[in-house]
Amino acid sequence: MEPKDNIExxxxxxxxxxxxxxxxxxxxxxxxxxxxxxxESNARVGGFCPFCYGNEDKTPPEVLxxxxxxxxxxxxxWWTRVVPNKFPALMIEGELNKQGEGIYDRMNGIGAHxxxxxxxDHNANLANLDEKHLQEVIWAYRDRYIDLKRxxxxxxxxxxxxxxxxxxxxxxxxxxxxxxxxxxxxxxxxEMEGARRYYDYRDxxxxxxxxxxxxxxxxxxxxxxxxFISFCPFASRFPFETWIMPKKHASSIENLKKSExxxxxxxxxxxxxxxxxxxxxxxxxxxxxxxxxxxxxxPTYHWHMEIMPKLTKVAGFEWGTGFYINPTPPEDAARYLRxxxxxxxxxxxxxxxxPERSTSMAG
Amino acid sequence: MEPKDNIExxxxxxxxxxxxxxxxxxxxxxxxxxxxxxxESNARVGGFCPFCYGNEDKTPPEVLxxxxxxxxxxxxxWWTRVVPNKFPALMIEGELNKQGEGIYDRMNGIGAHxxxxxxxDHNANLANLDEKHLQEVIWAYRDRYIDLKRxxxxxxxxxxxxxxxxxxxxxxxxxxxxxxxxxxxxxxxxEMEGARRYYDYRDxxxxxxxxxxxxxxxxxxxxxxxxFISFCPFASRFPFETWIMPKKHASSIENLKKSExxxxxxxxxxxxxxxxxxxxxxxxxxxxxxxxxxxxxxPTYHWHMEIMPKLTKVAGFEWGTGFYINPTPPEDAARYLRxxxxxxxxxxxxxxxxPERSTSMAG
Numbered sequence: 001m002e003p004k005d006n007i008e009x010x011x012x013x014x015x016x017x018x019x020x021x022x023x024x025x026x027x028x029x030x031x032x033x034x035x036x037x038x039x040e041s042n043a044r045v046g047g048f049c050p051f052c053y054g055n056e057d058k059t060p061p062e063v064l065x066x067x068x069x070x071x072x073x074x075x076x077x078w079w080t081r082v083v084p085n086k087f088p089a090l091m092i093e094g095e096l097n098k099q100g101e102g103i104y105d106r107m108n109g110i111g112a113h114x115x116x117x118x119x120x121d122h123n124a125n126l127a128n129l130d131e132k133h134l135q136e137v138i139w140a141y142r143d144r145y146i147d148l149k150r151x152x153x154x155x156x157x158x159x160x161x162x163x164x165x166x167x168x169x170x171x172x173x174x175x176x177x178x179x180x181x182x183x184x185x186x187x188x189x190x191e192m193e194g195a196r197r198y199y200d201y202r203d204x205x206x207x208x209x210x211x212x213x214x215x216x217x218x219x220x221x222x223x224x225x226x227x228f229i230s231f232c233p234f235a236s237r238f239p240f241e242t243w244i245m246p247k248k249h250a251s252s253i254e255n256l257k258k259s260e261x262x263x264x265x266x267x268x269x270x271x272x273x274x275x276x277x278x279x280x281x282x283x284x285x286x287x288x289x290x291x292x293x294x295x296x297x298x299p300t301y302h303w304h305m306e307i308m309p310k311l312t313k314v315a316g317f318e319w320g321t322g323f324y325i326n327p328t329p330p331e332d333a334a335r336y337l338r339x340x341x342x343x344x345x346x347x348x349x350x351x352x353x354x355p356e357r358s359t360s361m362a363g
Numbered sequence: 364m365e366p367k368d369n370i371e372x373x374x375x376x377x378x379x380x381x382x383x384x385x386x387x388x389x390x391x392x393x394x395x396x397x398x399x400x401x402x403e404s405n406a407r408v409g410g411f412c413p414f415c416y417g418n419e420d421k422t423p424p425e426v427l428x429x430x431x432x433x434x435x436x437x438x439x440x441w442w443t444r445v446v447p448n449k450f451p452a453l454m455i456e457g458e459l460n461k462q463g464e465g466i467y468d469r470m471n472g473i474g475a476h477x478x479x480x481x482x483x484d485h486n487a488n489l490a491n492l493d494e495k496h497l498q499e500v501i502w503a504y505r506d507r508y509i510d511l512k513r514x515x516x517x518x519x520x521x522x523x524x525x526x527x528x529x530x531x532x533x534x535x536x537x538x539x540x541x542x543x544x545x546x547x548x549x550x551x552x553x554e555m556e557g558a559r560r561y562y563d564y565r566d567x568x569x570x571x572x573x574x575x576x577x578x579x580x581x582x583x584x585x586x587x588x589x590x591f592i593s594f595c596p597f598a599s600r601f602p603f604e605t606w607i608m609p610k611k612h613a614s615s616i617e618n619l620k621k622s623e624x625x626x627x628x629x630x631x632x633x634x635x636x637x638x639x640x641x642x643x644x645x646x647x648x649x650x651x652x653x654x655x656x657x658x659x660x661x662p663t664y665h666w667h668m669e670i671m672p673k674l675t676k677v678a679g680f681e682w683g684t685g686f687y688i689n690p691t692p693p694e695d696a697a698r699y700l701r702x703x704x705x706x707x708x709x710x711x712x713x714x715x716x717x718p719e720r721s722t723s724m725a726g
Contacts, residue, residue, distance in 0.1 A: 013692075017598040019569055020557045024598040025688045032602060032690040034641050034699055037674040089680070089688050102576045103569070104597045160679035168678025177680070185684035194383045206382055206466070213465045234467045235380040235387040239395060278397050287683030308682060311400040315531025316523035317452070317540070319671060320650030321548035325388045325452050327395040329376075336397055 011091055012109030014183065022186050025089050025109055050086075051117045051173035060084040063114060064143060066136050080136045081117045082144055082178075088113035089179060096153055096182055112148055112180040116140055122173050125281075126161070127272035134265040137176070141288070142256050144178050149254065149293035154180040156188055157293045159253075164283025167310045184292050191289065192301055199300040207302030208249055210234075220334045223270050227263035230271045232330035232337070238308050239328035240279060240337065242271055245304040252290035252303050268305070274337040275309055283310040374454055375472030377546065385549050388452050388472055413449075414480045414536035423447040426477060427506060429499050443499045444480045445507055445541075451476035452542060459516055459545055475511055475543040479503055479522075485536050488644075489524070490635035497628040500539070504651070505619050507541050512617065512656035517543040519551055520656045522616075527646025530673045547655050554652065555664055562663040570665030571612055573597075583697045586633050590626035593634045595693035595700070601671050602691035603642060603700065605634055608667040615653035615666050631668070637700040638672055646673040 013026045050058040053076040061074055064082040071077025084092065090111025098107045118126055118137045126134070141159050148157050161176040162168040198206040214220055214231045222230040222242055230244045244267055246260065256264070275284065286307040291298050318324050376389045413421040416439040424437055427445040434440025447455065453474025460471045481489055481500045489497070504522050511520050524539040525531040561569035577583055577594045585593040585605055593607045607630055609623065619627070638647065649670040654661050681687050 015598040017596070018557075018561070018573065020553045022598065022600075023686055024600055025686065026599075026692050027688055027690045028692055031692065031695065033695075034603075034643075036690075037602065037642065037645070102580075103572050104576070156684075158680060158683050160683050162678045166676065168676040179680060181684075181686065185686040187683065187685035190383045190685075194381075198381070209466050210381065213467070217465075233380070235378040235385065236389075237385075237387055239400065240397075279400065280397075282400070285679035285682055287679050289683065306683070313529065313531040314677070315525045316648035316650050317521065317542060319648055320521050320523050320550065320652065320669070321519075321544075322550035322553075323386055323388065323544065323548040325390055327390045327399075329389050329391055329394070332394065332396075 011094070012089060014107040014109050016105040016107075018103050018105070020186075023183055027089060027109075049122055049171070049173050051115075051120075051171065051175060052122050053120045056081075059115070060086060063147075064140060066140065076120070079119065079133065080140045081120075082114055082140055083117065085113040085115050085177070090181065107182065110153055110182050112151070112154065112178070114144060114178040116144070116176040116178065118174050118176060124174055125276075126163070126174050126176075127269060127276050129269070131262075131265060131269060134269050135261050138256070138261050138265050138268075141176070141178070142253055142261070145252070145290075145293070146254050148178070148180045151180065152294075153182055155292050155294055156181045156184045157290065158185070159288040161286050162283075163285070164281075164310070167283035167285050169283075180293070188289070188292065192291065192298075195302070196300045205249055205300060205302050207245060207304065211245055211247060219331045222274060222334050222337045223267055225263045225267055227260050228267040230267050232334040234330065236326050236328075236330040236333070237324035239311050239326060240275060240282075240309045240333045241326075241330070242275065242307045242333075242337065243304055244268060244271060244307070245302065249299070249302055251295075251298040251301040252293070253288060254290075254293075255297075270342070271307065271337075273342055274340050275307065277342065278336050278340045279309055279311065284308060285310065374457070375452060377470040377472050379468040379470075381466050381468075383549075386546055390452060390472075412485055412534070412536050414478075414483075414534065414538060415485050416483045419444075422478070423449060426510075427503060429503065439483070442482065442496065443503045444483075445477055445503055446480065448476040448478050448540070453544065470545065473516055473545050475514070475517070475541070477507060477541040479507070479539040479541065481537050481539060487537055488639075489526070489537050489539075490632060490639050492632070494625075494628060494632060497632050498624050501619070501624050501628050501631075504539070504541070505616055505624070508615070508653075508656070509617050511541070511543045514543065515657075516545055518655050518657055519544045519547045520653065521548075522651040524649050525646075526648070527644075527673070530646035530648050532646075543656070551652070551655065555654065555661075558665070559663045568612055568663060568665050570608060570667065574608055574610060582694045585637060585697050585700045586630055588626045588630055590623050591630040593630050595697040597693065599689050599691075599693040599696070600687035602674050602689060603638060603645075603672045603696045604689075604693070605638065605670045605696075605700065606667055607631060607634060607670070608665065612662070612665055614658075614661040614664040615656070616651060617653075618660075633705070634670065634700075636705055637703050638670065640705065641699050641703045642672055642674065647671060648673065 012028060015024050015026055056074040060083050062081050062083050065078040066080045067078035090109045090113050092112050094110050096110055145157055157180045159178050195206050211229055220231045228244055228246055230242055233243050284307055286305055288305050290303045291301040375391060378387050378389055419437040423446050425444050425446050428441040429443045430441035453472045453476055455475050457473050459473055462469050508520055520543045522541050558569050574592055583594045591607055591609055593605055596606050647670055649668055651668050653666045654664040
């Protein structure tokens with residue numbers, strides 16, 4: 001057998017499964033060998049953290065920061081900072097280039113991969129940020145979404161967070177990620193198609209109907225405020241899976257108003273604290289689902305956030321069928337989450353954020 | 364908020380997500396509380412193993428065993444034994460009962476959940492069984508498949524294995540599982556629809572075309588014998604993902620002939636040993652994908668096995684998009700797997716299997 005492979009290639013490649021149409025990113029630059037697995041994260045060296053004050057030059061230059069007046073980009077003084085990922089899954093430079101190879105389809109891995117460093121405080125936790133600070137994080141998500149959607153190469157933008165090593169976080173310092181992709185991912189297509197079928201049949205948005213039913217039954221409700229609702233979904237895949245939805249129909253986060261940002265961060269903080277207190281700070285992922293970024297506002301699709309604590313292992317049955325086994329009924333999960341005691345509210349810090357750690361450690 | 368939940372219910376429930384149509388098994392009988400997570404497996408007590416000789420009365424009565432002449436069911440003397448799962452995800456007794464609840468759909472959790480205890484040897488490993496013994500395991504899969512498909516309540520039968528704790532195995536003693544479901548899982552529908560679209564367009568089976576292309580290119584080939592091929596798929600989701608496919612078109616394993624069983628177990632053993640040697644016995648899942656069990660032989664669908672070593676963590680991006688990031692190109696993975704040295708072949712044991720441990724430990 002003559003290996004004729006593409007090991008030299010450095011640009012990640014998008015490949016499409018010819019059976020189900022699922023796209024995969026083959027990250028050739030990382031090119032992991034057998035001996036690279038089993039070692040814990042190789043992205044952190046000793047106690048050094050590239051996301052702390054003074055280490056701004058250890059990340060690619062920032063694309064956005066909210067910072068104290070009079071401080072300079074890529075130096076301390078910021079309270080939320082967005083930078084390109086140093087080890088991106090997709091590359092920002094280049095033209096899209098699609099190719100066939102017999103029955104297979106591939107595309108070069110063009111896209112954006114950014115990191116939202118939510119706070120300079122190395123020991124903070126998203127749920128424990130004060131509300132004003134959390135609002136800034138949401139504004140950063142929105143601002144980056146709006147900027148990235150201007151790039152005509154991108155079709156879909158996903159904002160997500162991995163909290164804890166078991167949920168895939170490779171750096172301890174709290175952060176979220178934004179990835180813009182040149183294709184619409186399968187999962188987004190499935191959601192949009194399902195929602196469109198429902199709309200065709202009933203002339204209503206399925207997400208709006210879910211909100212109505214959950215508000216009426218209350219048994220799966222976790223929290224609610226003027227603009228948002230959080231609940232454990234009827235067909236939860238995972239124990240304590242919780243979704244947050246805006247009550248007002250909108251298909252993406254790009255048009256969030258100030259009152260909505262306030263209520264979204266309020267319910268997000270409340271929900272994450274309930275999960276944290278009920279389950280002793282479990283690893284979790286959250287994902288913001290929006291419509292494709294190149295589409296206009298859609299009556300059929302409704303943006304939302306899905307929060308998935310990682311408490312069980314996904315095994316062969318789930319992988320083979322897409323059929324999940326959830327050992328905790330969502331009605332029980334919601335009751336535990338509602339009944340948990342919340343820590344006393346954090347006293348809101350002054351309008352101008354005063355960083356606790358501002359000494360320069362750059363060397 | 365008045366909780367009106369169904370905590371008392373003991374039968375698992377199937378629930379359908381109203382957006383994407385994904386079914387979930389809500390295992391109310393397990394009813395895990397927050398404090399139940401974080402503990403490792405609760406299915407094993409001390410050093411006791413219900414799958415070892417002498418403990419046959421600690422499992423539900425066997426539904427199949429291949430055993431020495433003159434030995435009795437549910438007693439030592441077997442070399443491969445199939446029993447109902449003591450903690451089944453779905454219940455075998457009852458009639459199907461579908462219900463709506465507003466916009467939601469649910470069904471009682473009727474199905475079969477069986478465990479294939481591949482060998483009485485507690486310390487054995489599927490890849491290290493001698494070839495004759497591994498053939499018996501394949502025959503057990505096929506025999507159970509044929510028996511379960513007679514039940515008109517079942518639409519789909521999945522055979523899978525979780526190897527290692529990180530892949531979801533809760534008992535150490537090597538075993539596989541069989542689940543029969545009253546609905547066709549989403550993943551199977553996607554595969555069948557994708558394969559049908561390809562067939563409609565080209566009048567050929569997509570799986571047969573994949574085999575042809577992999578045999579021609581050779582760069583992703585791992586192993587091949589007269590009846591089967593094993594390779595790392597073009598759009599591998601996971602590092603070292605490997606598929607095994609029969610070269611002769613068939614949509615399920617039910618009609619496997621003796622020569623095919625021999626070649627399937629031969630290539631399975633070879634492929635698992637290559638994975639084991641290259642990656643130091645990694646956790647893995649394998650899944651046999653067949654057409655729905657109530658359908659006739661289909662020209663569009665082709666049964667196969669997908670083996671997925673668990674080397675990376677699935678994080679927020681993958682969950683949110685169904686879009687995987689694979690750090691090892693399949694061409695590299697296949698080369699590592701081909702190049703690995705295989706341990707010397709195990710000397711085939713005599714036709715009549717002589718168990719190494721036959722003392723009764725039942726108390």
